[in-house]
Amino acid sequence: MQYRKLSTFIHYGATRQSGFTLVEVLVSLALFTVxxxxxxxxxxxxxxxxxxxxxxxxxxDNLTFATESMSRTIRTSQHIVCGGVANNSGLSQNCPLGNVxxxxxxxxxxxxxxxxxxxxxxxxxxxxxxxxxxxxxxxxGQVTSTSCVAITAPExxxxxxxxxxxxxxxxxxxxxxxxxxxxxxxxxxxxxGNTAPFAIQTLISQxxxx
Amino acid sequence: xxxxQGFTLIETLIAIFLLTLTVGGLLELAAGGFYSVRxxxxxxxxDALLQESLEYFHNSRDTxxxxxxxxxxWLASFNVDSSGTQIQGSAGQGCFSSNGCIVDPYAxxxxxxxxxxxxxxxVFYTSNDxxxxxxxxxPSQNGQxxxxxxxxxxxxxxxxxxxxxxxxxxxxxxxxxxGSAQKxxxxxxxLTRWQ
Numbered sequence: 147m148q149y150r151k152l153s154t155f156i157h158y159g160a161t162r163q164s165g166f167t168l169v170e171v172l173v174s175l176a177l178f179t180v181x182x183x184x185x186x187x188x189x190x191x192x193x194x195x196x197x198x199x200x201x202x203x204x205x206x207d208n209l210t211f212a213t214e215s216m217s218r219t220i221r222t223s224q225h226i227v228c229g230g231v232a233n234n235s236g237l238s239q240n241c242p243l244g245n246v247x248x249x250x251x252x253x254x255x256x257x258x259x260x261x262x263x264x265x266x267x268x269x270x271x272x273x274x275x276x277x278x279x280x281x282x283x284x285x286x287g288q289v290t291s292t293s294c295v296a297i298t299a300p301e302x303x304x305x306x307x308x309x310x311x312x313x314x315x316x317x318x319x320x321x322x323x324x325x326x327x328x329x330x331x332x333x334x335x336x337x338x339g340n341t342a343p344f345a346i347q348t349l350i351s352q353x354x355x356x
Numbered sequence: 357x358x359x360x361q362g363f364t365l366i367e368t369l370i371a372i373f374l375l376t377l378t379v380g381g382l383l384e385l386a387a388g389g390f391y392s393v394r395x396x397x398x399x400x401x402x403d404a405l406l407q408e409s410l411e412y413f414h415n416s417r418d419t420x421x422x423x424x425x426x427x428x429x430w431l432a433s434f435n436v437d438s439s440g441t442q443i444q445g446s447a448g449q450g451c452f453s454s455n456g457c458i459v460d461p462y463a464x465x466x467x468x469x470x471x472x473x474x475x476x477x478x479v480f481y482t483s484n485d486x487x488x489x490x491x492x493x494x495p496s497q498n499g500q501x502x503x504x505x506x507x508x509x510x511x512x513x514x515x516x517x518x519x520x521x522x523x524x525x526x527x528x529x530x531x532x533x534x535g536s537a538q539k540x541x542x543x544x545x546x547l548t549r550w551q
Binding site for chain 1: 379396407486
């Protein structure tokens with residue numbers, strides 16, 4: 147009796163054990179893997195994207211700063227000279243669009259705020275070889291090795307053949323208010339081959355009446 | 357038969373829907389970041405173009421001062437038709453009308469032109485790296501002729517409002533398309549009579 151009962155129990159128990167079959171477990175594992183890979187993949191992508199977006203934002207902020215800073219300095223200056231100190235005294239201070247010598251890669255001026263002589267120079271960074279815009283404080287009318295500082299970030303690669311200052315009206319005889327057309331072209335680099343080209347064009351009119 | 361209890365179709369669909377929503381939301385966030393970067397870059401260009409137009413008026417006024425052109429004559433030079441010719445007799449046209457006008461500081465002549473209903477979009481001349489208008493003529497730069505302009509979505513509209521005889525408010529507005537969304541930035545300056 148006892149034996150039969152046990153046997154019956156075992157018998158029933160064996161049929162009632164409703165676990166997962168091997169196939170079910172395999173299928174659910176596979177599904178789980180697919181879901182987790184997709185989720186982690188998307189998290190990774192989002193993380194990468196946010197890093198790049200942040201980097202690009204910083205670069206663009208720097209570019210805004212550089213443009214605004216130059217605009218402000220030029221606006222509050224006088225005696226603007228296209229070509230800067232490298233310009234020989236015999237040449238015109240002007241280099242407007244359409245001129246044979248149209249556009250200069252340097253520009254110098256005197257601040258009307260504190261009288262400082264300032265020069266902006268477009269050139270290549272000695273170390274990285276990338277294009278940048280430097281702001282130089284002139285000492286006795288000369289650019290010294292320690293007086294220049296880059297105002298564009300290393301992530302901004304300025305196109306030095308296309309970036310130019312076009313000065314018009316700076317000659318005293320032309321009875322025109324001095325103005326500087328500024329063209330800045332280049333590429334903002336946020337790393338990992340993520341670049342954004344830009345072309346900025348603006349005009350600045352000297353505030354002090356000539 | 358009764359013991360086989362899997363998920364129902366509805367449960368499965370809800371689970372998949374939720375998963376898609378989560379992953380989709382995350383990716384949307386990432387795409388939004390790139391969208392805002394493009395917006396920031398375009399805004400930088402738009403702000404520069406905005407400043408360009410306002411500085412042109414500043415420069416034009418200061419040049420008029422040096423050439424002893426009087427205030428009414430200077431103001432009348434912005435009362436122009438769509439080809440840039442000054443309209444005699446009737447005031448309130450060109451830049452003074454509600455349609456506004458375009459300015460092109462680097463054109464050889466006719467730098468200010470009235471807009472009909474909407475202003476012409478700004479184009480970019482890649483050969484000379486110049487933002488301008490297709491209707492303008494430019495001085496040849498180092499003997500180089502302008503190539504075909506590539507279109508941009510920037511539209512710059514300038515309107516002049518005379519609040520009193522001795523002052524004029526210059527409002528410049530730059531609109532552009534960021535993807536398919538219309539964005540705009542605007543600024544105004546007040547210029548006063550100098551003599």
